[in-house]
Amino acid sequence: MGSRDSSELNSTRKSVKRSYPVGNRPLATASSNSAPSPNSRDIGTLGENLVADWLQQQGWEILHRQWHCRWGEIDIIALGRDEESVKNRGLPNHTSPTVAFVEVKTRRRGNWDAGGMLAVTTTKQAKLWQTAEIFLSTYPDLANNYCRFDVALVMCEPSQQNTKRILPPLTAANSESAVAGNYRLTLQEYIRSAFSI
Template sequence: MGSSDSSELNSTRKRDRRLATAHSNSPQSPNSRDIGTLGENLVAEWLQQQGWEILHRQWHCRWGEIDIIALGRDEESEINRGNENSPFPIPHSQTLAFVEVKTRRPGNWDAGGMLAVSTTKQAKLWQTAEIFLSTRPDLANNSCRFDVALVRCEPSRQNTKQILPPLTAANSQYALAGNYLLTLQEYIRSAFSN
């Protein structure tokens, strides 16, 4: 291979890299972080529709980040409290949910994101939640749980240009964002504990 062939090959490689970079940053093709944020938007909106108050999004400290911190009534614990006329009534309190959102495209390797919530990840979330509670002692007496939301992201057949995902219908588990359809596949309450 001569020097002119080599320089032509190098310039072709550089051009291909520039095109690939330009394509990956285009609004039509959001990167993984953008896709994750879109999934978090869908879950936060869904939680609000369920009556939960979103206290924080992407709360972080030196130990890690919690995607969503929400405060609300936990219907399951209300049902499990038993009869309201019991001689030992339990005062109604709110539940603090620390939500880990995993947004995945079809054909992922980690069971829709569930395998990414390893014991190491759980320990980091637990530490981060403890630090959060130390900064908010007013919330420390609420019951707490760790939830996992699995969101599927796939190309949409609709040709929309909008990036922020408004829900397509009230109480829906779907949202359109750009050229993507996001679906809340599964919301796992109390997915893990210490």
């Protein structure tokens, strides 16, 4: 797992070409004729759980999960100290923590959107920005902190376990992967400051 900056995210998005006609995007299921998996939302929540656990292991405090307003939803809002961000901002004695608005994309093998990276379009970024502005106006005590938008890409694959629970607890295999019921989730990429508006 590594981290990338926003220019790399945008160049990757531009370099991946669609191999399907516009409007005929294939579903992320085994058969394009079948309906989306009824547990797709559950899989997304499991991916968010993995990322939230990973952030906490990194010393971040999770302020909110699935925070929503009229503009949209932010998967994870976390508060923490990020020495790398402090150095990049040129503020050596900067003491206020960073607020990270984290968009989590959980995908199965064979997805159409580069592991979820292509789903963070400029329209999605604008909605996240508006949602973050509403959040900061609701919590003005956090408004003076440095804020950034991160993107976490999680891969979901069938695991060797064969249980049938829908929302089982995550069992940590290491800090970047976990097993949940029939699935193994792996944090493929955590992109700090993935975009700015």
